[in-house]
Amino acid sequence: MACMNEDGQWIVLMGLLVAVGMFFLALIINQSALVGQTTAEGVLEFSxxxxxxxxxxxxxxxxxxxxxxxxxxxxxxxxxxxxxxxxxxxxxxxxxxxxxxxxxxxxxxxxxxxxxxxxxxxxxxxx
Amino acid sequence: MLSLDFLVGFTIFMLALIMVVSMVPGLLAGLESSGIDYDAVAYRTGVILVEDPGWPVYPPWEMNDPDHKDEIQRMGLAVSKETPNILLSAKVERFFEAGFFAPEDYRSKAIFGDIPYSYNFSLNISNPDGSYELNQTGDPLPPGYGYIRRVVKIKEPGVAEIGYDDDYNDTTLNPSIPPMFTVRLNFSQLLNQSVSAAYRIDPRTDPVTVNINMTGYLIDSNTGATLQNVTFWKMDPTRPNPRFTRIPFSYDTTDPDLYTLRIDGTQTPHSLKPDVPVNSNISLVLNPAATSLFTLDQNSILDIRFVFDDSPDQRTTLNGTYDYDDDILPVLSTGVLEVAIW
Amino acid sequence: MVNDAGQLYTMEGIAAGVIMLLTAYIVVSTTSVYTAGDTHIPDMQLEQLGSDVLAMMDTPDTNRGTSELVGFVKNGTRVMMGGNTLRDRFLAGCKMRSGDPDDNLRAQVYLSYRTTGGSVNTTPLSSPDPEFTGRENTVRVTRWVQLPTEKPPGIPIDMSNTRSKAVLVEVLLWRA
Incomplete structure (x- = not known):
């Protein structure tokens, strides 16, 4: 594959870019689950x-x-x-x-x- | 023929797609978790309402009229910060008063969140006689809201019920001196710091209510007596030569924000210079808004003097001084405060 | 002279590596989604509720009044106004709502005290709940109480009967 035809490399790059972008977005949304959890644990832990x-x-x-x-x-x-x-x-x-x-x-x-x-x-x- | 580059690009695209699809449960958990966040906000709001007296503390926020409600920083319902879970009925009434606070006020003074949360507050008070009194504000509950329930006690204002008592029935009174009945509020006694704030009367924040039943004090119950005027006097015992001085006050204007004087249970309130006959009872409610005008501190003594007109001849034997103290406080009633946030 | 023909191999390798790592991470992270059950929120709500009810039972209704809670503890395991009444009143307080009562709450009351020997003993104050298996997700709320010299009835004899004492009322609260 390497050195055969380099015209399609932008597809590789774009694919990677989109994947990384989506990954971060999903990660941020996932974080919100932690908010409620840490609050409840904070309340339980602080006596x-x-x-x-x-x-x-x-x-x-x-x-x-x-x-x-x-x-x-x-x-x-x-x-x-x-x-x-x-x-x-x-x-x-x-x-x-x-x-x-x-x-x-x-x-x-x-x-x-x-x-x-x-x-x-x-x-x-x-x- | 498929180029290998296309194959690689398509693979990466498929991987990304698979990743997104596999994130869907995570995404849903993210949405679900806002419910978890709602619980945290509900908990915080519950703490603010139940364990905090609000801000400003003095003069208390509940005394602000609609024009000054912007001065309220925080709406806490507790009697004081030393007495969590004990709520003051005046604060409760103001908090749930229909039309006083807009939804935006509840959001900025009780919920404190960046997101405009929807809310529903309810306080169900179970009275000692077994009846329930439900206060509620906010929107109807949707499925999936954040919730906290707090059990509280509610401190109601005291009412001094003055019935027949030999001590106040002065039959030896000189007919030339008009009989005068005094209700004495000794602030150093009322604001005694060794008593918990839950069982203390602070006339600067609680309304002072005096109900006098004239039965037994009237010489002729048909003609009755004449209540000439009601005046307020104060004394500061820490000053040199302490003596009672008459407090300047608009005695002849009727102002329901400051006081209500009713005679014989009539609906129309009288001014403090009624000069009308009394046949059965006198009821005076002095609101904290009035008491705060009197510039009283924790050493002052406030006298409320009811003077009766006895000319041409004596018609009442009511004379003496009644000590207004915290024994008149009703028992605390139990309630449950529920906060729902979504 | 170094040939740069290998550069694309390197890029490809890095891309593949990153993709594999991402995939592995995503697989692991999506299988451990936090759900409401994991977050202790019901525990927090129940604990707050129980603490409130115990505190309110310990608050006299009038100045110079007496605490309802201390009254129940003084009666020990007595049938009338003792541990069982304490549990029932506690549950009544917990179940209160503005709508229908929150009926599926259960509780069990214990008392911890320091024995005459100096160790700490815990004894049930309310009669055992037949449906309690020990596997329930319970929360424990506690309240300090000061008792006079006399030992409450039904408490083991290793509680001192000659001095006033501080004891700990412990309530296990769970949702059936």
């Missing part, structure tokens, strides 16, 4: 609800710490840390400091740390 729930549990713990004996509080803290690790595969630690005067109210500085391997969340909040 927003877990973190929100943990914050409320910590606030409950701070509320309880005003009425319960210190030993009982430490137990609640151990509960949350142990169950988080066992059931949610998340490393959690938190602590509440002595109340400070913040904008007219006495609030505990609460430090919360959460890490489930995908999402790391750190917060210091006055509660």
């Amino acid at each position: 927003k609800n877990d973190i929100r729930d943990l914050r409320e549990a910590v606030f409950d713990y701070v509320n309880a710490s005003t009425t319960l004996a210190p030993g009982q509080c430490a137990d609640i803290q151990k509960d949350i840390v142990a169950i988080s690790l066992e059931r949610k595969n998340a490393v959690v630690s938190f602590s509440a400091g002595d109340p400070q005067h913040v904008s007219g109210r006495w609030l505990h500085p609460v430090k919360i740390h959460y890490n489930n391997g995908v999402t790391v969340y750190n917060e210091t909040v006055y509660y």
Whole structure:
């Protein structure tokens, strides 16, 4: 075939060009399937609800710490840390400091740390 | 005779054709996947509506009238950003109000997409008495839409129902002093930050409703009493020499955007200087639009004073001060918000 | 002198190579099309719904009110207002729609706690669903609850009965 007759080479080139063009177009359209998938996975992976729930549990713990004996509080803290690790595969630690005067109210500085391997969340909040 | 070049070119063309044909399922998946994208957009819209109070926050976006709706950046329905899934009924009403928002507004202030998505929002509220209240906006659902469902609670505004109470029935009143009933809104108490925003009354965003039932306070129920005027007074206890000052306000013009005063359940609203006889009840709704004119902060005390005319002789014994507090808030009702996008 | 007669052979070879690669790629890529089932979207929707319902059950209806969820957990596996009622209320919340209820949802409630020995134990709170095979595509939603000193009835004895504790309510939710 080579060196026999070179008149038809443009057919080869055009064929290639069209093929490559169509390939790219199809590739771009195919990508849109990924948009929805990555969003859903992003939502599932970012444990927003877990973190929100943990914050409320910590606030409950701070509320309880005003009425319960210190030993009982430490137990609640151990509960949350142990169950988080066992059931949610998340490393959690938190602590509440002595109340400070913040904008007219006495609030505990609460430090919360959460890490489930995908999402790391750190917060210091006055509660 | 076929030339070899033709054969090669034709082969490549056939390969390309085969490639395109084999891409058809992929192409269809691409079309199908816009449904997947719809789900993502529906999820995002759901989050914006349910977990965000919208922007601007103060004054809240729902207080904008149709002329100023361009100032609304984002339509969130949550009471505050600390209380996800708890919606404020005023925001809900404005969001679903027929004719207030155009489809373009929903797209640019709630859905936020480059594509002009079609949408259908619905919020089904189940009232404590077992009835359902369905709010809906948008087009009818086609097959294949993106969808998210969020379960929420709805905070309704409180209504102060003042019935007969010995504390307000002042029989020892000096007939020469006109009886005065005060509804006191202590902002430092109402806006107490240690109470969750879900259970707080903020008169700057919630309407203040006072219903007074005159039964028991009238000396002669046939003649009734005369409500002379209703005035607003404020005090800022943090100032030196705190005292109540009368708030300048257009007391003699009736403006349903600011307040509604009804006497004995009549349909026509009165101005705040009604000077009309009262036989059964007084109902006052003070809208946040009015309260925001009063320049109140979290330390202020707002008094709503109902003054009765007793000349020539005493006709009512209603006298005293009622504390408007968050105990009057009704229980949160459960609802389900559905967002469909296509 | 180098003859350039081989150039066309080279071009042909490259074209053939590219065509073969493209064909192979297309064959592989078209067989692994992402479908809605692969994209976890139903999971995401179900998880969000379940989290919402649990959070709303844990939200008191009035200030100083009590959480419905904590009330159910305190009753343990008791028939009235215990784990089964918790499951039924949870499902009622999940099924709510503006049209017909979304009836084919199922749930199972578990409780995780730290035992007196220090390990973590999970115990069913609602009675087992006879149709549950374990192969369902379930999502798990959870909520922290603080319990007073008394152990709820029907919970194994290794839960402490002498101190207040934080426990985790776990709900498995699936579409039948």
